[in-house]
Amino acid sequence: MSRTAWTRANSATRGDVASPTRPFRWLVGSLALLTALFIALTVMMIAVPGYTRDAVLRHSPALTHRDLDTAVNVTIAYTAVMHVVHVAIATWLVVKALKRRRWARIALTVYLPLATVGSLASWSDLRFAWVVVLSGVVHLVIIGLLWLPHSVRAYFAR
Incomplete structure (x- = not known):
């Protein structure tokens, strides 16, 4: 049995609306x-701490060498923790949305633009x-996948 036939038969037996399988795969x-982007950023900050050091020095040129080292380590740790928290929240909300929780779709629609605005602090260093740009684009794609495809709208309308 082909995948399409299986999906149709499986949806029909469950009484579901047309399955939004493809948009959910993209979601x-x-x-x-998004997770890979944040991992890449954290790895880059750890592997090339000079980038982070330069960014910190631009904001606080009066730091001593010791304070600068501390500030760089705190910045890297803060970035890693914030991205872990962001991915955890987004993953939890996506899982809930996949289970047809309308509140999760709305929460993602509100949360992702707020997360994008929060990431604008990274514009301080073009490196x-x-x-910021790629994660903002991915956020927009996720929001679009939650609202634009007809199959997804029908899935949540039920």
Whole structure:
């Protein structure tokens, strides 16, 4: 049995609205891409601490060498923790949305733009701007996948 036939038969036996399988696959893929972006940023900050050091020095040129080292370590740790929290929240909300929880779709629609605005602090150094731009685009894709495809709207309308 082909995948399409199986999906139709399985949806028909469950009484579901047309399955939003393809948009949901893209949704999960977008979340995986977002996670990969944040991992890449954290690895880059750890592997090349000079970038972070330069960014910290631009904001606080009066730091002593010891304070600068502390500030760089705190910045890297803060970035890693914030991205772990962001991915955890987004993943939890996506899982709930996949279970047809309308509140999760609305929460993602509100949360992702707020997360994008929060990431604008990274614009202070153009070396990190690529993450802001790409994560903002992924956020928009996720929101679009939650609202634009007809199959997804029908899935949540039920």
